[in-house]
Amino acid sequence: xxxxxxxxxxxxxxxxxxxxxxxxxxxxxxxxxxxxxxxxxxxxxxxxxxxxxxxxxxxxxxxxxxxxxxxxxxxxxxxxxxxxxxxxxxxxx
Numbered sequence: 214x215x216x217x218x219x220x221x222x223x224x225x226x227x228x229x230x231x232x233x234x235x236x237x238x239x240x241x242x243x244x245x246x247x248x249x250x251x252x253x254x255x256x257x258x259x260x261x262x263x264x265x266x267x268x269x270x271x272x273x274x275x276x277x278x279x280x281x282x283x284x285x286x287x288x289x290x291x292x293x294x295x296x297x298x299x300x301x302x303x304x305x306x
Contacts, residue, residue, distance in 0.1 A: 244275040
């Protein structure tokens with residue numbers, strides 16, 4: 214393989230990794246993120262509400278749906294709805 218082909222192949226592979234990173238950029242996995250990450254990523258969720266999300270998850274296990282967040286004290290449907298596009302549910306087996 215010539216040098217140009219090798220560089221081109223490396224470049225294409227790099228773009229694939231960058232694309233995967235941007236696919237989840239700005240989103241937060243509420244089943245694995247710590248409170249600081251949740252507070253930074255979600256609108257209307259400060260440190261206290263983020264700690265409540267983590268405490269709920271610790272006590273009840275991973276969230277199975279985004280709507281289950283309304284069961285967390287201090288989190289209402291309006292907060293869930295305005296953050297719906299920012300939330301990812303990983304780790305819910």
